[in-house]
Amino acid sequence: MADHDAISATRNTIDISGGNALVRFLKATELDTRLLGMIGALLLIWVGFHILSGGLFITPRNLWNLSVQTASIAVMATGMVLVIVTRNIDLSVGSALGFVGMVMGVVQVEVLPGILGFGHPFIWVITLAVGIVIGALIGAAQGSIIAYLKVPAFIVTLGGFLVWRGAAWWVTSGRTVAPLDPTFQLMGGGPDGAIGFAASWAFAAVACIGIGAYLYYARVQRKRFNFPLRPIWAEAALAAMGCGVVIAAVAVFNAYPWPTRIAARYAEANGIPVPEGGLFISHGIAIPVLMAIGVGVVMTFLSTRTRFGRYVFAMGGNPEAAELAGINTRWVTVKIFMLMGALVAIASSIATARLNASTNALGTLDELYVIAAAVIGGTSLGGGVGTIVGAMMGALVMQSLQSGMVLMGLDSPLQSIVVGLVLVFAVWLDTLYRNRAQ
């Protein structure tokens, strides 16, 4: 044991020798260079569009809208990561989103008000619960066919793509359900669907404390077993960067005021005097964005800190090894698809609430955007590789491209062409990166 301790003592900080300042910094912080690359690409896209659109892109208003527009796809992309990591695919998410949205629309507009009374505060939560259960059942059905009957996921979910789109029409024979429950609508964003100035800063404070606590806990754990530690300055730099991003985002969201007319109406209703130049009421963080962040945190936890997540990645790396290690791979597959279905329901509530209507065409082409987001975010179609954060960043990249092209006034056919080319280009870059890393 004495000699074991001697080895540990000489190795209690990470070896950061060699290379230039940047290499040493990356080694010391153990940051994922791939993720940094994506952040760099995102900033490049933002600055590029800012210049091309004549200064319209990097504004509080656009960035706030961008965050809301990204939420629905980002939520589904987190689940798609696990699906793709296990070498499966889910082509049915867009159609399932439409179907679940229609059911939730009928439940909150035509069923629950009759039982609970119109505008009852529990309508939204019951509706969401119904949606999540239906989403999970859809996933369970598709997942069981894939895992136990051994039909390829591509075929099963291609079938689901047609089935659920048809089913979405069937719910009301194609009739649009609108308007939705007022509380449910808050999940779609808008001036009411954001948490405001003070709560946003409170959120930032909690998030920063969380980042600090996480880094501290990880360090204590590593110390306990005498593992190599990061230098203190690297820990401080990580904490500063994490908190910096949170604070910058909240500052931007708080810099976007309510539209003047809504603010004026609010002031009148509450007897607040309107100052010269209009009343400035901050939006703050939008509720759908908070939901997406929550989903991201939970999914990251699931995929990295639980047995389930470990099995998902092991199955993706070597399905045979996972099976031989005694993992019940079929049941894990079913669970992955159930989780995907539940996430589709959450995404569907965001999408329907944002539109303030359930339509049977909602979510058309979403499956492709979700898959593209996951793949741009570094999820390998070969299986075994992918991160939740990456996929959410991928969703943001996709939405930034679309939003930027709208601001530039590009025709919509041209937008599709650009998005398609970018997808292929991004995956090619990723292939290059992986080949070099090996």
Next chain:
Amino acid sequence: MTQAAVATAAVTPLVELSDISIAFGGIHAVDRASIDLYPGEVVGLLGHNGAGKSTLIKILSGAYKRDSGTIRIDGEEATINNPRDAKAYGIETIYQTLAVADNVDAAANLFLGRELVTALGTLDDVAMEAKAREVMGRLNPNFRRFKEPVKALSGGQRQSVAIARAILFNARVLIMDEPTAALGPQETKQVGDLITQLKSEGIGIFLISHDIHDVFDLADRVCVMKNGQVVGTAKTDDVTKDEVLGMIILGKCPPGAVPGPGAMRE
């Protein structure tokens, strides 16, 4: 211990496979094969490619389900329908393909399917890494790459990960399918030393190989298979390499061996 007690202990094999058969679409991959293994013994399983060695052993490890025959562990009939059942009996397998998940690190592979969890039910990665460092330190003191995915490791390092996983959970029976096929001379010697060490701890080992020299160096007994049938079983001291080669190629059972159903009839 009285003489009688020693004798009884010695005649109860750790593992007893009797009359095992399995067919894949009309092909008898394994046909009425019987083989046994005693504690602290190394039994070499020899034969050509396609002789049925790996198939037979996959039945013991739960990867395949037998059509007929019985498996006894410590003299009692055992139910082995999947890899989880086999592990519950202390049967661990190191497959020819190593069966490691390439994309996760050594500790994750060691504990795959049997992860250590914290009081809250989350993965206790730090504890697993600590245990992995301890076990790997015993097997391969030069191993340092705990944070990297297994695909970044050399063949020998991957082999040590696979072996460490097998012995981590107190295996009683170890099945090694071509353990040295992908290794250099230095690493082959390491595996040999390891087998000797495990044997001294009372672990029974099935060693599958088509390298006859390897087997003669390490095994106490050899069992030769041909066309899915057992040609014969012999103590390595009682037969020569040429005789064993004759068993493998011709199915001819020498006088020093106990003939099986696959032995060539004169």
